[in-house]
Amino acid sequence: MFVITGASGQLGRLVIEQLLEKVPAAQIIAAVRSPEKAADLAARGVQVRQADYSQPATLDAAFAGAEKILLISSSEVGQRVGQHQAVMAAAKRAGAGLLAYTSVLHADTSLLGLAEEHRQTEIALAACGVPAVILRNGWYHENYTAAIPGALAHGAHFGCAGEGRISSAARTDYAAAAVAVLTANDDQAGKVYELAGDSAYTLSEFAAQVTRQSGKHVVYSDLPEADFKAALLQAGLPEFLAQLLANSDAAAAKGALFDQGQQLSKLIGRSTTLLAASIAQALAT
The missing domain is CATH 3.90.25.10 (UDP-galactose 4-epimerase, domain 1)
Structure with a gap:
């Protein structure tokens, strides 16, 4: 079972579209804050489950049966770290075998102001107890x-x-990278991709x-x-x-x-x- 969080967002929808080309719809869980916004995905056989980063109680039901989870970073700047930690905790309780996270390019050294929450999230990921892979978009x-x-x-x-x-x-390129990591045959845990x-x-x-x-x-x-x-x-x-x-x-x-490392094109x-x-x-x- 593959869980895609933020699945009704621009990146999340592209990930699901490309994932549908590789696995049956019944194996995909679209975790969304407002299920009604993903009714079209449900009509195609995707499991749509309510999940709110700010309401941890919703995450356990959303992640039930999850083997691999894609945590698409929250859009709520200033609240991201706590929200992401809630997802990590729920992923651990669910027994997920892999948690992929969309970070930012060179998060550990980046001058971008938005990189700080990604840095903190990456540190939390390393300590959360769930095998993780980082996609630095x-x-x-x-x-x-x-x-x-x-x-x-x-x-x-x-x-x-x-x-x-x-x-x-293009956003679709980053979606393809997420799908490549989620469906890879080799172990992705511990890898960091600069995309x-x-x-x-x-x-x-x-x-x-x-x-x-x-x-x-x-x-x-x-x-x-x-x-x-x-x-x-x-x-x-x-x-x-x-x-x-x-x-x-x-x-x-x-x-x-x-x-100029071209890790993205190599991955996809x-x-x-x-x-x-x-x-x-x-x-x-």
Whole structure:
């Protein structure tokens, strides 16, 4: 039995879609906060169980019979460590043979502000008593392609990453990595994967690619971190998200989102999705 937490989220759904290609639906448990949001998965034979990271009592029933669990990190910044520890405890009570966790690229040394909760989670994982594997996911292409409509409207993509190179990959690539680890024949316990795209780019190069594909001139406007955060707030983003994005760009300027180990493509057995392909997809939707 495979349990996918956060299964109604963007990454979780992609993991289940790809897992369905490898194992029968009845062997997949979609653990979700709101089961009604996963009714379509239930209709396909996936077991949908209610599971809330903040309500540990729900996790025992959700994990019953689990052999392998994918803990997709919580989106509730500031509460993640306690929530993740609740999942670890429930996984141990369930007797799970493997707990996979989606961390962040180079979590142990990363300058990213969001890396701290991942570091703490990784430390807790090592002590929780459940065999664990860590998937240190790099940046998603989608983190930047989601901003394309605004960039086209303003003729500029704003950021504070300078000339920092970003080794991102498509969300579906990271989902494929999770599936590869969950279904691997060899023992995955104790492994740490640094996952990133095969190639890297600057945000100036990102803007140039948007220009080429859209036919509309888009430049990259590099701002001081505080000014970029202010622009995000003015655009309507909540404080925590504006802070996270500005901090992440500033860390990218110092190399926090760069990696050339190509562990992701090796794990999934194919090249990672090109940025140009994700830009084309974003422009088509």
